[in-house]
Amino acid sequence: MKSFITVLVLLIFYSTITVAQTFSPQGTEAVVPWTTSYYAGLGAGNIQFVDSLTGISSNTQTGNFAITTDGGATWAEREKTPILPTFNSIFIISKDTLVAVRDSQYIFHSYDSGFSWQLKYDMGSSERFSNCLFFNKKHGVIFPAEGGIRVSSDLGLNWTNLPWNFDPVKKNATWSRGHLFVYGQTSAGGVGMVFSRDNGLTWSKIKVNLTSVVRFERIDAGYFVIGGDQKFYKISETGEILASGISPHDRHNPDYCYVSDDEIWSLDNKGWTSDNGWRYLTRMSFNDTVKIIYRLDIASDEMNRLVSTTFDKLVLGTAFSNSNDGVLTFHKFNDKRIRVDYLKLPGSYQAKKLFFTNEAFGFVATAASDILKTTDGGLNWRKVNTPPIYPQITSFAALNENEFIAAGYGGTVLVSTDGGENWMRKETGFQRDIVSISYGKSKNIFFCTSDTLYTTDHEWQQIKKIPMLLPEGYYTNVQFFDSLNGSANYMNGYFASNLIKTTNGGESWWRTGLSFRLYTYDPLTFGIYWRFSTGFAWLRDNTQSCKMSLKGYITGAHQNKNGVAVGYSDGGALLMTFGDKYNWYYARPGENVIVQDVFAANNRAIFLASTSGRIFKFSPANQPPFPSFVIRQSPPDGTTFVTKTVDLKWTEPYSHTPIINYQIQVALGDTNNIVINDASLTSLKYTLDSTEDTSTYFWRVRARNVEGWGDFNEWYRFRTTREVLSFTTYQTNLNVELTAATKIPDGRIIVGGYEGRISFADNPSGTWTSAIENTPYKIQRFFYNKYSSVIYALTTYYEYLFSTNSGRTWTTKSDPLKGKMIYSLAFTSALTGYAAGNQGTIFKTVDGGNTWENILYSPDTGDNYDIKTIDSTIIIAVGRKGSFTISTDGGKTFIQKSLGYSETFNRLEIDEGLRIIIRNSNGEKRISSDIGNTWYYENLPFRGVFSHFADLGNNSVMIDTLGGIFTKPFNSGEYFYQKLPGNTIGKGLELTDGEVMIPIAGGKLLIAALSSVSSNSPWHYVANPNAAGLKQYIFTRNKSLTGVGESGRVMVSDGEGKIWRTLPSTVLNNLNAVVEKQDGEIVITGDSGIVLIFRDELFIEKGSGIPIEKNAVSISFIDKYTGFISCSDGSLFRTMDGGKRWNQQTEIVSSNGSLKIKNLKAGNNKLYIYLESTLENPGAIRSELREYDISLSNFRTIYSSELISSAPIIIAPGKFFALLQQGNKFVTGRGTLMDTLVEFTTDSLNITGFFTSTGKTFWVGTDKGDLIRMDETGKVLTNYPAFSLGEIRSILFSPEGKGIIVSDAGNIYYGSSEYEVLPPDIPVVLPKEYLLYQNYPNPFNSSTMISFQISASDYYLLEIFSSTGERVETLYSGSLEPGQYSVNYRAKALASGLYFYRLSGHGATFTKKMIHLK
DSSP states (O other): OOOOOOOOOOOSSOOSSOOOOOOOSSOSOOOOOOOEEEEOSTTOSEEEESSSSOEEEEETTTTEEEEESSTTSOOEEOOOBTTBSOOSEEEEOSSSOEEEEETTTEEEEESSTTSSOEEEEEOOTTSOOOEEEEETTTEEEEEOTTSOEEEESSTTSSOEEEOOOSOOOOSOOEEETTEEEEEEEOTTSSEEEEEESSTTSSOEEEEEOOSOOSEEEEETTTEEEEEETTEEEEEETTOOEEEEEEOSSOOSSOEEEEEETTEEEEEOOOGGGSGGGOEEEEEEOSSOOOOEEEEESBOOSOOOEEEEOSTTEEEEEBSOSSOOBOEEEEETTOOTTEEEEEEEOSTTOOEEEEEESSSSOEEEEETTSOEEEESSTTSOOEEOBOOSSOOOEEEEEESSSSOEEEEEGGGOEEEESSTTSBOEEOOOSOOSOOOEEEEOGGGOEEEEOSSOEEEEOTTOSOEEEEOOOOOSOEEEEEEESSSSOEEEEEEOSTTOEEEEEESSTTSSOEEEEESSEEEEEOTTSOEEEEETTTEEEEEETTEEOOBBOBSSOEEEEEEOTTSEEEEEETTSOEEEEESOTTEEEEEOOOTTOOEEEEEEEETTEEEEEESTTEEEEEEETTSOOOOOOOEEEESOTTEEEEOSSEEEEEEOOOOSSOOOEEEEEEEESSTTOEEEEEEEEOSSEEEEOSOOTTOEEEEEEEEEETTEEOOOOOOEEEEEOOOOOOOEEEEOSOOSOEEEEEEOTTSOEEEEEGGGOEEEESSTTSOOEEOOOOOSSOEEEEEEETTTTEEEEEESSSEEEEESSTTSSOEEEESTTSSOOEEEEEESSSSOEEEEESTTOEEEESSTTSSOEEEEOOGGGOOEEEEEESSSSOEEEEEGGGEEEEESSTTSSOEEEESOTTOOEEEEEEOTTOOEEEEETTSOEEEESSTTSSOEEEOOSSOOOEEEEEEETTEEEEEETTSEEEEEOTTOSSOEEEEOGGGOOOOOOEEETTEEEEEETTTEEEEEEOOOOOOSSSOEEEOOTTGGGEEEEEEOTTSOEEEEEGGGOEEEEOSSSSSEEEEOOSOOSOEEEEEEOTTSOEEEEEGGGOEEEEETTEEEEEOBOSOTTOOEEEEEESSSSOEEEEETTSOEEEESSSSSBEEEOHHHHHTTTTOEEEEEEEETTEEEEEEEOSBOOTTSOOEEEEEEETTTTEEEEEEEESSOBSSOOEEETTTEEEEEETTTEEEEEETTTTOEEEEEEOSOSOEEEEEOSSSSEEEEEETTOOEEEEETTSOEEEEETTOSSSOEEEEEEOTTSEEEEEETTOOEEEEEOGGGOOOOOOOOOOOSSOEEOOOBSSSBSSEEEEEEEESSOEEEEEEEEETTSOEEEEEEEEEEOSEEEEEEEEOTTOOSEEEEEEEEETTEEEEEEEEEOO
């Protein structure tokens, strides 16, 4: 076992007596003492103990309580029950038995420690509980306010009135060691103590010469102890003073507790009012004058109750029933539940930032701008490889167990993909100081500077601001706790902050202004805050815990996703919890410790970094020394290309004792379907053979030592692939490594390699013929001039070769560019061509390459690696530093720009649609349809280091540097991965004539035919090259599919997405929404107030009236004339002429208060509006669905919630609505009134898109690409796991059942479903009379259905009345067409009794009775 130093953490008090203590300087078993712990639940308040172990803390303000069975060391909070939502007082009789008083009238019993309750006694409204107490297993006593006494011997089931010869009792009675006490009486002069030995049947009085009394206790041998007036006394039953003592502090009414004559404790009760708010405990004795004073590191002015429990604990609470204070337990001989290890960084390193993935594996960013790594919990540290110079690191984040990111000052970004062994600088172009960074959903990165919150993709190609309307202040951190839930914290003043929260992976954020300083917040568990007037506490939604009155203020905090949290004050004190937000540990590492950072690793360890290179590690002392979490090496989480046989690898975890063996679990499809469970492994690898094609697997590992099994790590996920290319290996007559290959139009194959070797064959399996060797340099690439049939071979030197006879002979052209390398050629005719070279050069020839003229020299832009031409005038080159160079006048002038300084563009293609397609070294595409003016990105759902790329039509092929090849066939939306034959490494790539050609070592050439990919899925990939830029699709009446999106893009398909046409829109604005009117016109709207009108795929005109600063997000029409548009700021616009002119509708928006319109749908002369609030006000409505009657200009709320929608709402006017909330909760309403609500929750937590055409069958897509069909209860009917490589964003069906699914990567899938075919409209037979039916059920408990029919259009009222004629509620008020209607009436808080419901309208009134039973 490695040695290290273990030291004593200073106690959180100081003493007037100093006692020397020694500890072993080595070993890990020494327990470092603490002195206090905290209960900070909602039930913190009045404390009572029935014995030394069992006690209760209750709070009438919150209606909560907690139980302790270990003398106050830990507390278990109970959930509220409907029968006892609040109480006046609550008493603990034994560990299992409790008595509660509610409404000063009802007595409840619990026999299971407060989990359930039974009503046992109703005193009646004429009598009320005043001061009462239940005690001694079965007894109770009541002291009415007017005087007297009532006693019970069966816990309140029966009561007896007894004589009372004393003044009315003003304070609650107490029970102590067989005696019942009432003190504070004023009769007969002075303060009287009244006690009973027989449970309240008879009473005796002791006169005490004190003006006030705060404690009276029974001790053995007939004596009492009394405390008050800053004094404490030992007295006899006759009142004789036998011994006394004086509290050492000038405090008001200190509380006392007696343990023995040699141990009496006093708690002052001044708090903030003096001595800077310190509170003190004093240990005293009757036998001497020695006092030990403990200064507590708290500042509470509410703690006024002191109870001695076990021999080693005191519990500090309050006698108040509605205190805001927590309950503090003072451990006299130190709290041995927590172990503190004192660690040290090597040399003179100073820690500035901590980061741990578990209790063993972590990093430290030092003041010297180095990164140190530990794998044994901080026992040993070593410097890892980092760039030579970079500014201070301020934040770390982990993508998985091996991939990390670090950020800091000056926009510094470092990345590691090998477990933190090597860090490389990421060139992002961002130069501001980064305060905090975190990974969110889909590998997206979120980070903040002091004043702005940002997001970017994994490769930092697009950095976007997340706008927030905030007061003056600064961001302190941003943190994601899982892929969906995260928060950013913003301080705006000493006493205020803003919580900025997301529950959908960062797609939308909600702000809540707070009147305290919030430091961290996990939407799934809680957050940590500090308030000047109350102290340290936790926050969950709109619930705040009781405070932990830490002296000073919180200066930093951290928490992890499992509720492990730590906060520290400016005075160096710490509060921490290991996953139980109700129970906290309290410590001060030392008076001179200056805290630099804290980090909550997991429930096994919390770390603190201080000055002088010191690291404190806090951990539960009683946890067995099991192995730490196993760190997996491969395949990484989310790997999408795993072959039939895969090795699952991991590293040996940290353990105090040697690892004995490992257990691996592998699941197929989902984590419940475990197909491998092997607990006998001794190696660090498991080989998984014969995996199923294109299937999703999950795996996890844990380790065992002599103490037992460690915990499993979280499930990793990978997806298997299949081989779509069948390679044939051909041996040429060359014996060198081949590096280039091409196939010319006559079918001849030409290869080249090292030493300038070139060979050709008309059939690769036939005879190969060597050409004359005219150069000693390696052939790197072939080019074919289709206008002249000349073949060019570029070398790695300042020369090239050309052949005019199909490669039989070659001529060398030496130094044609005058000292510049040639990387690429492009020709526009037999004689005119262009060459791309190093130092940003472009050359031109007009004589077929005989001479070359330098037309561009731009060394600052970097080397040009590829060049293409669109016609004789447009020349495009790309290369290093993200350079994009274009000429539109045949090379006379050039425009240059950088598309990403950190990128290197290796290949450039111009497809048949004249789109420009660029690939960078990561294989990612940049695509432009307007000659480079605007671009959209096609990021890969995987990463690799690629050496060669090729795109032809819709086929894409990439070769990595490890012998793998990625292929996307023309009819597939996904890539497939396989290894090249013989584990060879591809040295070149040619994609031509439906074939893939790869030259390799040994003079060999690999050739495979490209073919389509078959699939058993009813969904099929269709190529829409512009889909990544499209935002919304609709099916039109002519069964075509229309999509709109970025940069004014409007596209139309045949309805199956196979053939796409781009319509000229005349604008470059982002288009966000599209609708088809009843007359067949298409109306499109988007950013900057743009409105476009199309008819028969032709642009007609622009609409006007929406200001340029408005960005429209949704559009809908009631008829061909009347339509509505909502904008991102919540404003609403209306047109009455088919979309030509729009006017703002302020009267509609203003009636919605702080809620803003997010989506809308019109129909049946009504406008359905979905509204959301960007603020998260605790307990407030955050979303509403409203129905706006156009003709009557009035609103009716259909549905409201404290949650928000994480996907677009679907509305079928007059039929149903469907709404997805917070990721997995669905709410649907059906019927003409849309108030037959159905709510259900799905098992999938990450739903990103959904569709329903009936409101009964749902198609949902997840962020993992899963596609699921389910019924209206959430039951899964069909599941397509890992359907798409990217997140599913859009699902759409036509009335004929044709379906389109779009992923975030722009992949489109077409299919059909009989479940979504809408039946033809059946003619409706209208009612000829009015009928109001009897409600059903009747009588009813919580809800009942009221149905009626009407025969004429008019304004109608449906109302509920009490038996006295008082209107209780209006169920409906508005216009109705002839038909049958049903309303589901939910009674809510309606009292039991007889009620009437009445339908009135069109000159008629109908009334019926109904009975409600509660």
